[in-house]
Amino acid sequence: MRYVSRRVGLFLITLWAALTVNFIIPRVMPGNEAQAVLATFRNVNPAALHALEIEFGVNVHQNLLITYFQYIWNCLTGQFGLTAQRVPVLTEIISKLPWTLGLVGVTTVIAFAIGTFVGVLGAWRRGGKLDGLLPPLLFIVASFPVFFVGLLLLFVFAVTLNWLPLSSNYSIGTEPSLSLSFIGDVLVHAILPAISLIVVTAGLWIYSMRNNMITTLAEDYVKMGRAKGLKSWRIMIDYAARNAILPNLTGFAMQLGYVLGGSILIEYTFSYPGLGYLFYTSTTDHDLPLMQALFLVYTLAVLVCVLLADLATAGLDPRTRDA
Amino acid sequence: MSENLLEVEDLSVSYLTDTADIGAVEHVSLSVHAGEFLGIVGESGCGKSTLLFAIAQLLSPPAAITSGRVVFKGQDLVQLSENSLRLVRWRDYSVVMQSAMNALNPMKSIGAQFADTIRAHEHMSPVGIKARSAEVLHLVGIDAAHLESYPHQLSGGMRQRAMIAMALLFTPQLVIMDEPTSALDVVAQRSLMTQIKDLQQQLGFAVIFVTHDMSVVANYSDRVMVMYAGQVAELGETKSIFDRPLHPYSKGLLDAFPSVRGPRRPLIGIPGSPPDLGRPPTGCRFHPRCNVAMPQCTTTEPELYDVDDAQVRCLLFAEHAAPVATR
Amino acid sequence: MSTAIITSDAETVDAVATARPQSAFARFTQAIIHNRKATAGIVILLILVIVAIFPGVFAHDDPQAAIYGQNLGVSAQHLLGTTQLGQDVFSQVVWGTRLTLIVTVVVSAIATVISMIIGVTAAYVGGLTDRSLSLLTDIFLIIPTLPLLIVLASYLPPGSVTMIVVLTATSWAFQARQLRSQGLSLRAREFLSAAKVRGERTSYIIFVEIIPTMTSLIVASFLGLSVFVVGFAAGLQFLGLGNSTELTWGTMLYYAQQGGALEAGNAWWALAPGAAVAFMGAGFALVNYAFDEIGNPALRPVRKRRVRKPA
Numbered sequence: 037m038r039y040v041s042r043r044v045g046l047f048l049i050t051l052w053a054a055l056t057v058n059f060i061i062p063r064v065m066p067g068n069e070a071q072a073v074l075a076t077f078r079n080v081n082p083a084a085l086h087a088l089e090i091e092f093g094v095n096v097h098q099n100l101l102i103t104y105f106q107y108i109w110n111c112l113t114g115q116f117g118l119t120a121q122r123v124p125v126l127t128e129i130i131s132k133l134p135w136t137l138g139l140v141g142v143t144t145v146i147a148f149a150i151g152t153f154v155g156v157l158g159a160w161r162r163g164g165k166l167d168g169l170l171p172p173l174l175f176i177v178a179s180f181p182v183f184f185v186g187l188l189l190l191f192v193f194a195v196t197l198n199w200l201p202l203s204s205n206y207s208i209g210t211e212p213s214l215s216l217s218f219i220g221d222v223l224v225h226a227i228l229p230a231i232s233l234i235v236v237t238a239g240l241w242i243y244s245m246r247n248n249m250i251t252t253l254a255e256d257y258v259k260m261g262r263a264k265g266l267k268s269w270r271i272m273i274d275y276a277a278r279n280a281i282l283p284n285l286t287g288f289a290m291q292l293g294y295v296l297g298g299s300i301l302i303e304y305t306f307s308y309p310g311l312g313y314l315f316y317t318s319t320t321d322h323d324l325p326l327m328q329a330l331f332l333v334y335t336l337a338v339l340v341c342v343l344l345a346d347l348a349t350a351g352l353d354p355r356t357r358d359a
Numbered sequence: 360m361s362e363n364l365l366e367v368e369d370l371s372v373s374y375l376t377d378t379a380d381i382g383a384v385e386h387v388s389l390s391v392h393a394g395e396f397l398g399i400v401g402e403s404g405c406g407k408s409t410l411l412f413a414i415a416q417l418l419s420p421p422a423a424i425t426s427g428r429v430v431f432k433g434q435d436l437v438q439l440s441e442n443s444l445r446l447v448r449w450r451d452y453s454v455v456m457q458s459a460m461n462a463l464n465p466m467k468s469i470g471a472q473f474a475d476t477i478r479a480h481e482h483m484s485p486v487g488i489k490a491r492s493a494e495v496l497h498l499v500g501i502d503a504a505h506l507e508s509y510p511h512q513l514s515g516g517m518r519q520r521a522m523i524a525m526a527l528l529f530t531p532q533l534v535i536m537d538e539p540t541s542a543l544d545v546v547a548q549r550s551l552m553t554q555i556k557d558l559q560q561q562l563g564f565a566v567i568f569v570t571h572d573m574s575v576v577a578n579y580s581d582r583v584m585v586m587y588a589g590q591v592a593e594l595g596e597t598k599s600i601f602d603r604p605l606h607p608y609s610k611g612l613l614d615a616f617p618s619v620r621g622p623r624r625p626l627i628g629i630p631g632s633p634p635d636l637g638r639p640p641t642g643c644r645f646h647p648r649c650n651v652a653m654p655q656c657t658t659t660e661p662e663l664y665d666v667d668d669a670q671v672r673c674l675l676f677a678e679h680a681a682p683v684a685t686r
Numbered sequence: 687m688s689t690a691i692i693t694s695d696a697e698t699v700d701a702v703a704t705a706r707p708q709s710a711f712a713r714f715t716q717a718i719i720h721n722r723k724a725t726a727g728i729v730i731l732l733i734l735v736i737v738a739i740f741p742g743v744f745a746h747d748d749p750q751a752a753i754y755g756q757n758l759g760v761s762a763q764h765l766l767g768t769t770q771l772g773q774d775v776f777s778q779v780v781w782g783t784r785l786t787l788i789v790t791v792v793v794s795a796i797a798t799v800i801s802m803i804i805g806v807t808a809a810y811v812g813g814l815t816d817r818s819l820s821l822l823t824d825i826f827l828i829i830p831t832l833p834l835l836i837v838l839a840s841y842l843p844p845g846s847v848t849m850i851v852v853l854t855a856t857s858w859a860f861q862a863r864q865l866r867s868q869g870l871s872l873r874a875r876e877f878l879s880a881a882k883v884r885g886e887r888t889s890y891i892i893f894v895e896i897i898p899t900m901t902s903l904i905v906a907s908f909l910g911l912s913v914f915v916v917g918f919a920a921g922l923q924f925l926g927l928g929n930s931t932e933l934t935w936g937t938m939l940y941y942a943q944q945g946g947a948l949e950a951g952n953a954w955w956a957l958a959p960g961a962a963v964a965f966m967g968a969g970f971a972l973v974n975y976a977f978d979e980i981g982n983p984a985l986r987p988v989r990k991r992r993v994r995k996p997a
Binding site: 050178181191194197202247292300305315330334358 | 974
């Protein structure tokens with residue numbers, strides 16, 4: 037189908053753009069950080085220095101175009117070089133991935149569910165005091181910086197009430213295992229970061245969902261549903277909600293980028309050692325290979341979700357099937 | 360007195376906004392007999408669509424019925440709760456909207472939309488539902504294979520006819536139509552109107568047909584109601600209104616249409632534009648555009664006067680006739 | 687009594703609109719005053735602007751002066767306590783307003799302008815230009831903002847200029863699509879055909895005819911963008927990618943986090959700048975939300991009036 041091929045095309049082009057951005061930036065930015073970092077590596081034998089240069093992509097002896105294609109190939113095969121601690125970047129990323137995936141994955145699903153449910157109902161039941169008060173309230177909460185919510189929750193629940201832990205993903209000193217107590221420990225540590233993310237993400241989604249729903253409710257076919265004598269809930273789901281959500285699925289997926297950004301800040305706030313925290317440490321360590329690889333990982337995550345949303349739309353929306 | 364199928368008594372509809380209430384329909388009364396074709400004509404903004412939706416109980420905020428009754432088969436629809444209304448909807452009266460592209464759910468097949476309508480009112484087996492759906496599609500000349508089609512896959516004319524077919528699922532006694540031909544070209548219009556008339560003859564339902572196109576009304580309706588600025592300007596048999604329009608507005612509307620036969624004469628439009636319903640003119644609402652306005656037209660609001668078989672809201676007829684009782 | 691299904695008609699928008707013939711500005715001001723959200727938002731923004739211009743009026747201490755006791759709690763002397771180095775937190779919040787506001791406004795303004803030029807050009811010129819610009823916009827929309835910001839900011843020298851450049855580069859895409867849509871719908875209008883027939887250049891048509899007509903959408907874009915720019919700027923600085931010698935709310939947060947404010951029991955040091963960011967965001971959000979409502983009456987709170995329905 038033309039629609040699907042177009043979306044796959046966009047996926048590939050954006051991926052290529054992200055890779056190219058990663059390649060170009062170190063080479064065009066003033067105050068070449070790579071050189072500066074290299075300068076800190078003293079007493080390195082020439083062979084190792086050469087290897088480093090290749091790794092950082094600062095190989096002045098090689099044709100730029102060749103370097104470019106080699107770089108692309110490296111990225112596609114997962115060779116992202118070594119971190120500042122001389123650990124393969126890919127290994128480092130894979131070890132931290134599950135923590136972020138768990139946190140962000142679960143919170144996104146919950147936030148989406150809440151957002152859809154409340155947004156749809158909120159648009160459905162207009163009128164009354166709540167209709168005037170709740171949406172702007174939600175909009176404001178959604179515009180709160182996510183780390184503020186995190187700090188606030190930390191202050192209330194960790195510092196003042198001491199109900200929940202202050203940081204990290206599991207208690208320091210415990211050995212990771214699949215035991216119930218460890219899992220419980222993990223969950224307890226994840227509560228505050230999760231809630232912070234959910235609050236802001238759900239707020240955003242409720243707002244957009246409600247707006248989409250209101251627009252859909254103004255459509256003639258909804259009025260037709262009423263005219264035909266269909267039950268309220270059936271109209272709400274079959275004629276309104278479905279038509280409000282489906283065309284906007286891709287839009288929702290694109291908001292994932294914002295959610296991921298928020299997760300980076302949350303991990304930093306809570307010292308939660310996932311990919312986001314790794315991203316932060318990579319900036320303080322000037323660890324360029326790691327930083328660039330993480331940028332790609334985050335971009336790829338959004339790209340995949342957008343593509344999935346596109347495919348779902350193609351499958352479920354009859355209009356795109358024929359496009 | 361014979362039972363009227365539909366009796367609208369003194370219906371008024373307003374748009375309730377934060378700052379003011381704007382009257383869209385003012386004290387409109389009309390009746391429809393079984394099997395009758397009533398046309399409602401008027402300019403854009405005269406309130407005819409609002410009136411239609413008010414009768415069908417399909418208004419949405421900020422529009423609301425502020426007074427009056429809509430007595431359908433003996434029941435006042437305005438007083439019914441939404442649940443009771445649901446029993447009457449589609450079974451006894453149905454609605455056909457202007458644009459089928461907007462009125463049909465783009466994400467459901469035609470068949471699915473027919474099916475959920477049937478299921479909302481009856482327990483019918485899937486086989487029965489399919490059979491009934493195919494039956495009504497056949498009535499409008501559409502192949503039953505199109506039950507699987509989605510609205511965007513059909514042509515404009517077919518979509519419109521599918522909508523009419525849907526309206527006939529329960530062979531209701533009244534079908535309310537809001538400008539169903541406006542989105543079509545002239546040829547498709549003619550074809551659709553002929554079809555509607557045929558169906559009416561076949562199945563015996565009454566039609567209330569709203570349009571701004573006088574020619575459609577002229578050829579197909581039994582009676583015509585002319586609306587202006589939210590009020591009934593004239594109401595009567597089609598033939599008499601077209602042969603002898605009484606209200607200056609009706610006269611103006613008819614004068615604006617060239618006749619295919621007969622002598623050539625310059626077209627006369629009606630000067631000015633419809634009034635702002637938030638601040639309607641004093642006295643007769645039409646007086647600023649009327650070429651036979653009298654001094655009292657600016658101060659006295661005309662009632663609806665009986666003149667032979669018609670009703671006119673014009674002070675020209677105030678002395679001759681008694682005002683129509685509005686209650 | 688069942689609840690009637692409440693929808694809203696597009697037709698009623700016209701009915702209401704035609705009933706009120708006033709000048710656009712009068713209507714606009716009226717709308718703002720009537721709308722409590724707009725008023726609240728504008729009040730918030732005005733407060734912030736005044737504080738930004740005249741910080742000395744509100745806080746007398748030099749925000750950078752580390753002369754007080756460390757990690758002091760709230761008191762009459764120090765409305766929000768002191769930092770780990772002994773600086774007055776309240777002063778810092780007050781004096782930090784200026785730079786924060788400037789960065790936000792400058793970024794939003796430039797990004798909106800770029801967004802507008804790209805969106806309208808794509809809409810009006812069409813064809814290959816449209817497709818390329820739209821592709822560019824889509825790419826920037828999909829690439830997650832904060833990761834890109836982090837990468838860009840890491841390579842540039844820390845400071846407000848970097849902030850502005852980097853934030854503008856990542857936020858221009860937000861509104862470009864909407865502006866393009868409106869540009870598309872305007873493109874067909876007659877006044878543009880008239881200009882073209884007169885022989886005006888494309889750039890003239892874009893800048894003199896189309897853009898002024900889109901003013902309300904442009905202002906709305908600016909406001910909506912500001913909400914997010916405030917958060918992103920603070921976020922970047924929070925992570926330490928701003929210039930730590932400059933005083934903004936974001937850098938305050940950075941120091942608070944580094945200095946272990948919460949653990950040390952000095953909650954206000956961390957919460958106050960965060961609250962300030964939220965406050966500014968809320969101000970922009972409220973005005974933006976009110977703008978949405980004024981522009982699209984369907985979103986306004988619905989007034990239900992029951993007419994003689996049975997109980």
